[in-house]
Amino acid sequence: xxxxxxxxxxxxxxxxxxxxxxxxxxxxxxxxxxxxxxxxxxxxxxxxxxxxxxxxxxxxxxxxxxxxxxxxxxxxxxxxxxxxxxxxxxxxxxxxxxxxxxxxxxxxxxxxxxxxxxxxxxxxxxxxxxxxxxxxxxxxxxxxxxxxxxxxxxxxxxxxxxxxxxxxxxxxxxxxxxxxxxxxxxxxxxxxxxxxxxxxxxxxxxxxxxxxxxxxxxxxxxxxxxxxxxxxxxxxxxxxxxxxxxxxxxxxxxxxxxxxxxxxxxxxxxxxxxxxxxxxxxxxxxxxxxxxxxxxxxxxxxxxxxxxxxxxxxxxxxxxxxxxxxxxxxxxxxxxxxxxxxxxxxxxxxxxxxxxxxxxxxxxxxxxxxxxxxxxxxxxxxxxxxxxxxxxxxxxxxxxxxxxxxxxxxxxxxxxxxxxxxxxxxxxxxxxxxxxxxxxxxxxxxxxxxxxxxxxxxxxxxxxxxxxxxxxxxxxxxxxxxxxxxxxxxxxxxxxxxxxxxxxxxxxxxxxxxx
Ligand code: ATP
Numbered sequence: 001x002x003x004x005x006x007x008x009x010x011x012x013x014x015x016x017x018x019x020x021x022x023x024x025x026x027x028x029x030x031x032x033x034x035x036x037x038x039x040x041x042x043x044x045x046x047x048x049x050x051x052x053x054x055x056x057x058x059x060x061x062x063x064x065x066x067x068x069x070x071x072x073x074x075x076x077x078x079x080x081x082x083x084x085x086x087x088x089x090x091x092x093x094x095x096x097x098x099x100x101x102x103x104x105x106x107x108x109x110x111x112x113x114x115x116x117x118x119x120x121x122x123x124x125x126x127x128x129x130x131x132x133x134x135x136x137x138x139x140x141x142x143x144x145x146x147x148x149x150x151x152x153x154x155x156x157x158x159x160x161x162x163x164x165x166x167x168x169x170x171x172x173x174x175x176x177x178x179x180x181x182x183x184x185x186x187x188x189x190x191x192x193x194x195x196x197x198x199x200x201x202x203x204x205x206x207x208x209x210x211x212x213x214x215x216x217x218x219x220x221x222x223x224x225x226x227x228x229x230x231x232x233x234x235x236x237x238x239x240x241x242x243x244x245x246x247x248x249x250x251x252x253x254x255x256x257x258x259x260x261x262x263x264x265x266x267x268x269x270x271x272x273x274x275x276x277x278x279x280x281x282x283x284x285x286x287x288x289x290x291x292x293x294x295x296x297x298x299x300x301x302x303x304x305x306x307x308x309x310x311x312x313x314x315x316x317x318x319x320x321x322x323x324x325x326x327x328x329x330x331x332x333x334x335x336x337x338x339x340x341x342x343x344x345x346x347x348x349x350x351x352x353x354x355x356x357x358x359x360x361x362x363x364x365x366x367x368x369x370x371x372x373x374x375x376x377x378x379x380x381x382x383x384x385x386x387x388x389x390x391x392x393x394x395x396x397x398x399x400x401x402x403x404x405x406x407x408x409x410x411x412x413x414x415x416x417x418x419x420x421x422x423x424x425x426x427x428x429x430x431x432x433x434x435x436x437x438x439x440x441x442x443x444x445x446x447x448x449x450x451x452x453x454x455x456x457x458x459x460x461x462x463x464x465x466x467x468x469x470x471x472x473x474x475x476x477x478x479x480x481x482x483x484x485x486x487x488x489x490x491x492x493x494x495x496x497x498x499x500x501x502x503x504x505x506x507x508x509x510x511x512x513x514x515x
Contacts, residue, residue, distance in 0.1 A: 003326040010326070010388050011257050013400065017458055019043065019384065020258060032254030032262045039459055040380075042410030042440065044265075047379050048244050049505060050408065051267045054292055055242040058513055062240035062269065063233055067221025069246055073212050075220050076197065078349035079342060080313055085216060086193040088169055089252045092180035093187045099180070100252055101169045101191045105157050108178050110328055112150035116143045158309040166191040196249045198262075214248035219371060221245070222270045223342045226367075230272075230356060237356055237367055238281065240271040244376070256327060258377045265376035272367040274358065275340065281370045282317050282337040289335055289372050290321060295512040296405045298386040304329060314341035323382045332382050333374035340366040383408065387460060393485070402460030403483055407508040411461045412439035413499055416452050418468040420445050428467045431477070431492060439499060457482060462503055465495065 014020040018037035022029035036044055055062045076082050088101040119142050124131045137143055153176065160168040170191045179186050197216050203209035215221065222241045229241055244267045254260050273281045286305070294300055306329075308318040316339050320331040343354040343366045355364045389401045406412065415431050417424035425445060432441045442461070444452050449466060456464050464480045471477050471492070479498065480487045490498065501507060 006388070007257075007326040007385075009390075010385060013388065013402075013458070014040070014257075014384065020380075032251060032260065034258050034261060034377075039410040043383070043404070043408060044376060044380055046408040046410070046505070047376055047383065048265075048267065050508065051292075051374070052242065052244065053505060053509055054512060055240070055269055058509065059240065061235070061238060062242055062271075063229060063235070065222060065225055065229060065241050065243045066245065067218070067225060067243060069215050069248075070202065070212055071215060071220060071224070073210065074349050075224060075346075076213050078345040079220050079223075080345070081197060081213075081216060082195075084313055085197060086195050087252055088166055088191045089194045090170065090173065090191045091189040092183055092185065093189060094185045095180050095183035097180060097182050098252055101166075101173060102157065102161060103253065104178050105153065105169070105172055105176070108176055109150055109153050109157070112146045112153070116146040116150070119143050119146070154309060161310045166193065194250075194252055196251065198248045198250050215246075216249050217247050217373070218243050218245045218266045218268045219270060219373065220342070222268065223346055223369075226270075226272065226343060226354060237358060238271060238273045238277075240269050242267070242269040244268075256325075258381050259325070259330065261377055264378075266373060267376060267379075268371060268373045270338075271370045271372075272356070273370060274361070275365055275368050278337045278339060278368040278370060279317055282335065285370050285372055286319055286335050289333060289374075291515045292512060293321060293323075293332070295508060295515065296383070296386075296408075302386065306331070312336065314338045323386075325382070325385055332378050333372065336371045336373070338369040338371050340368050342369060343367065399454055399457050401457045401482070404460040404462075405508065406462040406503040407505045409460045409462050409503065410440065411442050411456070411459055412463065412503040414442040414444055414452070414456045414461050414464045416449060416464055416466050417445050418449065418466055422469065423472060424467050424469070427471055428465075431465065431467070431495065434492075435496060435499065438496060439503060453480065453485075463499065 015022075017039060019040040021035045021037055023033035023035050024030050052064070056064055089098055090101045090104070091098050119140060120133065120136060123136050123140070124133070153172070156172055157169075159165075160172060167190075170188060173188060174186065177186055198214040199211050200214065201209040202212045222243055226241070229235060230239070244265060246263065247266045248263050251260050251262055254262060271281060271285065290303065290305070293303055302324045304322050306320045306322050308315075308320070311318055315336045317337040319335050321333040321335070322329040323332045346352075347354040347366065354366055356367050357364045383404065384402065387402045387404045389403055390398055391401060392398050413435065415428045417428040428443060428445075432443055435441050442456075444455070446452070453464055460482070462482045464482075466478045466480065468478070475492050476489050477492055477495070478487045479490050479495070
């Protein structure tokens with residue numbers, strides 16, 4: 001099945017099974033805003049807990065913060081967002097559709113990459129075990145030609161973005177004959193800058209009200225509180241501050257479901273280090289963050305780093321962790337070495353010292369910062385894309401399965417009485433009573449056992465427990481494993497231990513800690 005069709009099915013599945021709904025759907029929705037349903041909110045909370053605990057519990061020198069969404073407007077002047085948080089937009093005159101000029105070009109870059117990959121795949125099939133990929137990459141003229149074109153385009157795009165040259169961006173689109181996917185034409189407007197921050201007013205009267213912004217990132221709340229946390233917590237550098245919270249961006253193009261939305265949540269950590277050690281810490285966090293992703297068990301081949309050619313105005317090194325979504329490799333998380341840019345600017349704009357006295361060095365300095373920044377919604381989409389499967393099983397039937405990492409699954413266990421009589425429902429309820437403070441359990445007695453299994457597979461429940469007549473005599477149940485569909489008979493007394501071992505966040509964190 002084409003990746004596009006799989007993606008459409010995934011979106012429909014999220015709605016049907018209470019994961020994600022379009023916002024205000026009864027009014028036909030609101031562009032790029034989504035609500036999370038009964039299972040979605042649980043998955044989201046579990047993702048946040050995995051991130052939070054991995055930061056706060058596994059790192060003695062990382063502490064939390066919850067700063068307000070509204071901040072003093074000067075914050076955004078100091079951070080550079082008022083002047084520079086822009087996207088270059090371009091319209092197609094025939095379809096009237098609007099695009100980000102840089103994204104149109106990046107998608108064209110990806111096409112060259114895809115062409116090269118296709119050549120490599122063909123050769124792999126042809127040569128089988130004898131295939132030497134590095135050699136083929138170096139010597140095949142067609143692969144070399146595609147990659148050369150890709151590199152030239154990347155270099156031209158970086159130069160245009162760095163120089164803020166909007167006319168050149170348009171020229172790149174024209175020269176490469178990049179067409180609008182809707183109209184198929186190359187009839188483009190000029191490129192214009194568009195600021196992504198939402199503004200509103202604070203205060204009750206029109207004259208007295210002042211313009212403030214909905215934060216476009218959570219990081220600035222951390223910077224302005226740097227000294228509050230450092231002093232009140234008697235923190236010694238190096239240390240980090242972690243925060244989870246809402247952010248808002250008036251994205252020009254918001255497609256691909258929850259990948260790019262206008263209201264989203266970020267999980268950000270700013271790590272404060274002595275001047276001169278930013279790059280070393282950048283490499284350490286790069287490794288740690290990739291381990292965090294890979295501990296979920298979807299396979300290392302789904303991830304890659306994309307080091308930036310074009311650095312943001314505040315960074316001296318930057319990389320993205322990309323995941324292979326059904327629509328290609330895309331950013332899930334950014335890791336940036338932000339130098340002392342933010343603290344220095346806040347010192348300048350506020351007139352307050354943002355310095356740390358280092359007792360080891362016996363001197364004061366503005367710390368440098370390494371940031372890790374990941375979107376909860378994008379991580380949600382990453383997980384659900386990786387987990388979604390359609391399988392044909394033995395009897396020729398198909399099942400739709402969400403193979404979620406057990407620690408993140410919204411429901412850990414479903415308890416199913418074989419029949420609705422003979423005391424089996426009561427026994428099932430007893431089991432839930434025993435486990436409900438440890439994990440989220442569901443009770444289901446409707447339809448055949450097979451249908452009930454399918455329903456739980458679609459939700460992603462790792463374990464189903466069936467209560468039958470033997471359960472009353474022997475105090476045992478059958479436990480069915482979601483991914484293998486294998487069943488085993490176990491004593492009810494062992495259930496809490498099995499469920500805890502397989503589904504608790506602690507197990508996942510232990511695995512991460514041991515890497
Ligand atoms: P992009 O290039 O995709 O616009 P970005 O580089 O601007 O993203 P950052 O500012 O580095 O993104 O934000 C850090 C993380 O926040 C991203 O890696 C992503 O996971 C998340 N994020 C950013 N913008 C959005 C959005 N509009 N919707 C959902 N998540 C977002």
